[in-house]
Amino acid sequence: MNYYGSIDIGGTKVRMGLITADGTIAFHKMILTPVEKPWGEILTYINKSFETMLREAMVPYTHVYGIGIGCPGTFDLKREVISFAPNLKWRNIPIKSHCESLFPVPIWFENDTNLSTLGVAHFGEGRGINNIIGMFIGTGIGGGIIIDKKLYVGSSGSAGEIGHIIIQEHGPRCSCGSRGCLEAVASTTAIYKRIRRMYARLGKTSPLYTHFASSKNRTYAIAQAYNSGEPAAVKVVDSACYSIGTTLVNLIHILAPDMIVLGGGLYELIGTAIIEKAASIIRKTAMPGTCEQVKIIGTALGENAPLLGGAALVKMNLFTV
Amino acid sequence: MNYYGSIDIGGTKVRMGLITADGTIAFHKMILTPVEKPWGEILTYINKSFETMLREAMVPYTHVYGIGIGCPGTFDLKREVISFAPNLKWRNIPIKSHCESLFPVPIWFENDTNLSTLGVAHFGEGRGINNIIGMFIGTGIGGGIIIDKKLYVGSSGSAGEIGHIIIQEHGPRCSCGSRGCLEAVASTTAIYKRIRRMYARLGKTSPLYTHFASSKNRTYAIAQAYNSGEPAAVKVVDSACYSIGTTLVNLIHILAPDMIVLGGGLYELIGTAIIEKAASIIRKTAMPGTCEQVKIIGTALGENAPLLGGAALVKMNLFTV
Numbered sequence: 221m222n223y224y225g226s227i228d229i230g231g232t233k234v235r236m237g238l239i240t241a242d243g244t245i246a247f248h249k250m251i252l253t254p255v256e257k258p259w260g261e262i263l264t265y266i267n268k269s270f271e272t273m274l275r276e277a278m279v280p281y282t283h284v285y286g287i288g289i290g291c292p293g294t295f296d297l298k299r300e301v302i303s304f305a306p307n308l309k310w311r312n313i314p315i316k317s318h319c320e321s322l323f324p325v326p327i328w329f330e331n332d333t334n335l336s337t338l339g340v341a342h343f344g345e346g347r348g349i350n351n352i353i354g355m356f357i358g359t360g361i362g363g364g365i366i367i368d369k370k371l372y373v374g375s376s377g378s379a380g381e382i383g384h385i386i387i388q389e390h391g392p393r394c395s396c397g398s399r400g401c402l403e404a405v406a407s408t409t410a411i412y413k414r415i416r417r418m419y420a421r422l423g424k425t426s427p428l429y430t431h432f433a434s435s436k437n438r439t440y441a442i443a444q445a446y447n448s449g450e451p452a453a454v455k456v457v458d459s460a461c462y463s464i465g466t467t468l469v470n471l472i473h474i475l476a477p478d479m480i481v482l483g484g485g486l487y488e489l490i491g492t493a494i495i496e497k498a499a500s501i502i503r504k505t506a507m508p509g510t511c512e513q514v515k516i517i518g519t520a521l522g523e524n525a526p527l528l529g530g531a532a533l534v535k536m537n538l539f540t541v
Numbered sequence: 542m543n544y545y546g547s548i549d550i551g552g553t554k555v556r557m558g559l560i561t562a563d564g565t566i567a568f569h570k571m572i573l574t575p576v577e578k579p580w581g582e583i584l585t586y587i588n589k590s591f592e593t594m595l596r597e598a599m600v601p602y603t604h605v606y607g608i609g610i611g612c613p614g615t616f617d618l619k620r621e622v623i624s625f626a627p628n629l630k631w632r633n634i635p636i637k638s639h640c641e642s643l644f645p646v647p648i649w650f651e652n653d654t655n656l657s658t659l660g661v662a663h664f665g666e667g668r669g670i671n672n673i674i675g676m677f678i679g680t681g682i683g684g685g686i687i688i689d690k691k692l693y694v695g696s697s698g699s700a701g702e703i704g705h706i707i708i709q710e711h712g713p714r715c716s717c718g719s720r721g722c723l724e725a726v727a728s729t730t731a732i733y734k735r736i737r738r739m740y741a742r743l744g745k746t747s748p749l750y751t752h753f754a755s756s757k758n759r760t761y762a763i764a765q766a767y768n769s770g771e772p773a774a775v776k777v778v779d780s781a782c783y784s785i786g787t788t789l790v791n792l793i794h795i796l797a798p799d800m801i802v803l804g805g806g807l808y809e810l811i812g813t814a815i816i817e818k819a820a821s822i823i824r825k826t827a828m829p830g831t832c833e834q835v836k837i838i839g840t841a842l843g844e845n846a847p848l849l850g851g852a853a854l855v856k857m858n859l860f861t862v
Binding site for chain 1: 617671694705706717720787791796799829830831833
């Protein structure tokens, strides 16, 4: 049996897998990203781990069509160089030529949330649907655009940066350098900071503050405070959901998709609330005739979305015109 | 010689023309829109005027491939019904079947700024370019999206509503019912109202107020006040240009086009200032790697953009796959 290889490089961990033609993840492996090491060593380590997975699965390279690799960053148009991957502190890394010297099979690169969107479109809830927008809400907010069932990356290759849609001119500073981007108000990073700041006003010895500020998993801490109905957390999360809704209205007005798919760490924990609130904003503020037919759903693929997207990337590059 | 017919129906006037294959407007005619009449009578009047133009040009219908018709409104996906055209006070008009009973040649409909963008892409500054966004700034703000040289209308047919991108959450009320849309802060309607309100504070007998408030042509009044360096006008127009720049950053982050083309009534009068200021906002706030290659230009096609777009619409429907 032949497989599509897939590797999802994240700032914390790297997931990799071998996927069948119908989208079954037959084998997979997870390693922690040795972020402290130089990029060349990180890639060598990923290569060795991939080969360990192959040995464990008893699959030789000759049964691997190719590997789709996702990274949290921006690529040049031909996906040969990572221009900027802040989580990995990578800048202008000639990733394609380097990986081609490590792996003896064809390799394609893509931004990680572009891959997640492609995974949903090709193997998940978006199968058979023409125009899809993916939005993944985690420590950052990323997205992807599918037009006519194909990943749309635009002329420079950077399309789909929907976390950096500005919805609050002169709003809070964003990691990208701009102000008022969706990511600056609705990522878990932004939500966590805002709730912590509100708790800090109660005094830095207050139980609410000390519990929240010492939490190891920020997404979980937000979800816990929100689900318990704690008023400050509810206020901040609701405001973030409002901004997610506003951004989706913008995307509907611009692109008129068939489907919007949400995912990511925050979605995994409080997805129902996010979808309900965002859908209500859309119903209230989108222009008549633009939003009625748009399906807004969450993906059940979870962390597998980018892996499946990597497989779809290989499949589409090798087997479709 | 054969021609493409084109009709641009506006809230004030209707322009029509016969266009050659290379985009020359060989004959054209302008009439005032009899907006007070029922839609059926308006369409009959437009039909008679088109036939008058044909007679004057000595071109029989057999030499007209078809007619592309633009309207300021939203259409259903198949362009058979105008869902909503506020300037004409039309709602759910079965325009295609009605016009097919009037004109003995094939007819296609499109939103007017979609047509303008198509005109620029096919016969103007965008010729040969893959991905283009058009933005037309007048009493309203409309746009259009070209992807792979084709007009992109999305799944519902309503894509490209870039005047209704929300950039100021909870901002000023927009004609669409939402808040903080680009149109609500940067259309000539919005700019004019804001300047007039500032002048009204000086007293309703002040020369600045009486002169401005009595102006028949609002766009011209804005341009005159802005070009004379009057501080309130400069402040309001600069703020509108900032918002135009913010919206273009959003569009670049989402779609990564090769080119952004500006046009419309306000652009005709103060286009250089708009482009300079918007381009400066883009350089300051767009993410590295997204905006460097995007050309931002104005179209010289002026009012001919939608006419040429109508011709392109016929041409593309009849002669390309």
